[in-house]
Amino acid sequence: MLRIRPALPADYPDFARLFPELTAHHAPPSEARWTAEMVATTLIADEGGAAVGYLYGQPLVDTAYIRHVVVAPHARGRGVGKALLDTAGEGFRARGLTRWCLNVRPDNVAALRLYASVGMAPIFESVFLKFADWADIDALPADPPGVTAGTCAPDEDARAEAELGLIPGTLADARARAARTMRVLRDGVRFVGAGVLDPDVPGITPFAVATPSLAGALLRALRPFRRPDLAHVEVRAEANPPLAAVLEAAGATVGLRTLRYEGAL
């Protein structure tokens, strides 16, 4: 019998076994990260004591950001994914959240049908761009005069999110996670950039700039916090073809394209 239940720290081996089904280009998050950052907002699809799927989401201020939905290959096509989303949706609604969103590859037919079945629809396309070496970012435009890079105080997060069009709660959520570095760009009064580097991926999400010409300044502000053993870095240009074009012109290679799906809870 299928039971959707909250995850436990001891579910890590099942999480690590199922994670590769996402075909992410990086290793599963460590057990320490699972325990500290993921367990609390993960559901397990349990069939007769065996984990056959999981859903990991991040509740932000009013939006739930679904990060992973995975069903084991042998358990697909019989409602496990739908049951995970339905249960997650109930939980998020009970916390007062009103919207949910996620990123999905446009050719993932099963996932697209699943998300449409819970009322989500596509709103924009994102492109992942990879610099093979951090040194390559020096080909991006020089830092514009009057723009400064630095940190952001917790009580400024909401204003930075609003000025940069980020989902409310994005920066506060990133701040609560270990081993990430956040840097912002300001033009004096306004926030004109914000990025959060996860050095273990290595990637920068969110990566938000008011104009594409600021991409270099934001990347250069985060570069000192890279892992020296990982040469490359990836950023996601969200609904922003001009940013993708500037990064590509500087030598980044276009990787995965994803659709942002969003809907009311």
Ligand SMILES: CC(C)(COP(=O)(O)OP(=O)(O)OC[C@H]1O[C@@H](n2cnc3c(N)ncnc32)[C@H](O)[C@@H]1OP(=O)(O)O)[C@@H](O)C(=O)NCCC(=O)NCCS
């Ligand atoms: C996407 C995934 C989670 C779906 O899980 P699932 O348990 O098979 O989905 P369900 O059985 O609940 O089906 C949900 C809907 O998808 C449809 N569906 C499932 N598999 C399908 C397939 N191979 N082709 C077309 N539609 C499919 C079902 O018909 C159903 O739609 P309906 O309600 O309109 O009938 C699963 O295929 C998976 O884990 N894939 C690999 C990881 C992945 O891609 N995750 C999503 C990342 S965004």
